[in-house]
Amino acid sequence: MKKYEVDVAVIGGGSAGLAAAIVVKKAELDVLILERDKELGGITLQCIHNGFGLHEFEEELTGPEYVQRFINQAKDLNIPYKLDTMVIEVTPAKTIYAVNNKEGLIKIKAKAIILAMGCREKTRGAINIPGFRPAGIFTAGQAQRFVNIEGYLPGRTYVILGSGDIGMIMARRLTWEGCEVKAVVEIQPYVSGLIRNEVQCLEDYGIPLITSYTVTKIHGKERVQGVTISKVDRNFDRVIGSDKFIECDTLLLSVGLIPENELTREAGAEISRMGGPVIDNNLETTIEGVFACGNVLQVHDLVDLVTSEAKRAGLNAVEYVKERYDKKVEKKDQIICTSGENVNYIKPDLINRIDLSKDIIFTFRVKRPDRRLLIQLKDDKNKIVYKRKKIYVIPSEMIELKLNLSEHQIDPDCKNLEVEVIPRPEVMIEED
Amino acid sequence: MSAKIKENELPEGFKDIRCIICPTGCIVHVENVNGELIIEGHSCKRGEEYAREEFVAPKRILTTTMLVENGFLPLIPVRSDKPIPKEKLRDALKEIAQTVANVPIKMGDILIKNVLGLEIHIIASRDLIEI
Numbered sequence: 328m329k330k331y332e333v334d335v336a337v338i339g340g341g342s343a344g345l346a347a348a349i350v351v352k353k354a355e356l357d358v359l360i361l362e363r364d365k366e367l368g369g370i371t372l373q374c375i376h377n378g379f380g381l382h383e384f385e386e387e388l389t390g391p392e393y394v395q396r397f398i399n400q401a402k403d404l405n406i407p408y409k410l411d412t413m414v415i416e417v418t419p420a421k422t423i424y425a426v427n428n429k430e431g432l433i434k435i436k437a438k439a440i441i442l443a444m445g446c447r448e449k450t451r452g453a454i455n456i457p458g459f460r461p462a463g464i465f466t467a468g469q470a471q472r473f474v475n476i477e478g479y480l481p482g483r484t485y486v487i488l489g490s491g492d493i494g495m496i497m498a499r500r501l502t503w504e505g506c507e508v509k510a511v512v513e514i515q516p517y518v519s520g521l522i523r524n525e526v527q528c529l530e531d532y533g534i535p536l537i538t539s540y541t542v543t544k545i546h547g548k549e550r551v552q553g554v555t556i557s558k559v560d561r562n563f564d565r566v567i568g569s570d571k572f573i574e575c576d577t578l579l580l581s582v583g584l585i586p587e588n589e590l591t592r593e594a595g596a597e598i599s600r601m602g603g604p605v606i607d608n609n610l611e612t613t614i615e616g617v618f619a620c621g622n623v624l625q626v627h628d629l630v631d632l633v634t635s636e637a638k639r640a641g642l643n644a645v646e647y648v649k650e651r652y653d654k655k656v657e658k659k660d661q662i663i664c665t666s667g668e669n670v671n672y673i674k675p676d677l678i679n680r681i682d683l684s685k686d687i688i689f690t691f692r693v694k695r696p697d698r699r700l701l702i703q704l705k706d707d708k709n710k711i712v713y714k715r716k717k718i719y720v721i722p723s724e725m726i727e728l729k730l731n732l733s734e735h736q737i738d739p740d741c742k743n744l745e746v747e748v749i750p751r752p753e754v755m756i757e758e759d
Numbered sequence: 760m761s762a763k764i765k766e767n768e769l770p771e772g773f774k775d776i777r778c779i780i781c782p783t784g785c786i787v788h789v790e791n792v793n794g795e796l797i798i799e800g801h802s803c804k805r806g807e808e809y810a811r812e813e814f815v816a817p818k819r820i821l822t823t824t825m826l827v828e829n830g831f832l833p834l835i836p837v838r839s840d841k842p843i844p845k846e847k848l849r850d851a852l853k854e855i856a857q858t859v860a861n862v863p864i865k866m867g868d869i870l871i872k873n874v875l876g877l878e879i880h881i882i883a884s885r886d887l888i889e890i
Contacts (some may be wrong), residue, residue: 375822521781
């Protein structure tokens, strides 16, 4: 078995892995990217629409343009990478086992590991749609890969379930390729992707968006022949008598993404409720020296935010290798971050008390849309340590807060911080 | 808030435009009243500009794929280097569908020059090598 030793191994050569590896290489450490696909770039390569790069480059790029810039930079820096290489195991001692068709089984011993494996789509099984199992049922990202990379059309007439951004972007893409999209069906009472996509991908082409409905039956034995959609009530229960049949030969599912953490879990890292690893404010998992960034940590709506998170993971891995590796492990004194009113989850899960003097970046999502709000951070004695106004929140938009908590008088024995998004009191609204 | 802008050759009638500049999603009413443009319902300057352009001359960046011969992949993602008038998108897509590109391709290479005579080029979105 071929063996390698590196300072930092990066698992995944997509937008997150590339940005992290570039930072590590610039700090003059040995880095190695392991990528399972036949080229670097990851999922951003199949997102051929524009809208990327406004934060990172202050210009609007397509997905391939965005990631090509990082691929070029990685190649200019001579960052080593292995393609067609599938990682099969990560151990808590930071040994990686991987396979590829040139070397067979390989072993990589790393001082630090950056997890950047991205996420995958929920499938029909995750949402339990009854009916036969005909051909013609795809996830939206799978269809995106067929259309934009492989050059195949998955069908001719479509119903798309889920109004996430990929679903809406595929509706326009398929229309441009001469297909007919009959409807985008959304179980929530509101669109789940960006307004921009609702306007430019659906309204521009007269594609109906049907909210508070879901697919309750798939028709057809060999090939999809249509779907039944039904109205749902506030508890998402089917409303009797509301069934409608829509004829189509293909059903696309755009019903959510799950961070891909089989390796992380097997390595023994703690996983949080949303599927990503538990991390501290340095993006370090519960395994010392193992960091996580990008969609493997939390599903992002903008690749620019993946990049900035990955750069932080890279810097923290460098700091670990240079300052903490080989030193005695000290038990961390940590503050737990929890989700309060209308908060679905918050990252980081933990804050190291010794890092309280540093800037801490919080990212979180709300559970439901709302207007005229207050974002508050409370300690375990219900004291408000930070607050700020927010005009509008929506689950599809991740909220980022950069705070230096030393400026906000945290109690020295505080054990828990809770973030909440609550309606703004009337007095404050009048000040607007 | 309302704003009046004088214009020549404005489209007739009115449009209620949903602003895409930020997640607030204001509905902006734009109306041509006897050659004067009335814009109402926006809550910021960028929203006003967006609604005005959407009414007067809506444009979109076109992003699609083009066939490639002997490439590492069968398709190359492409885009227009400037926004294309919305009503010309279909024709531009047709022209792109009838074109086959040759490898090797570098990001930014012009694959169709002056598409539909609009002085807009169709450029490659990524590098692509031979198979």
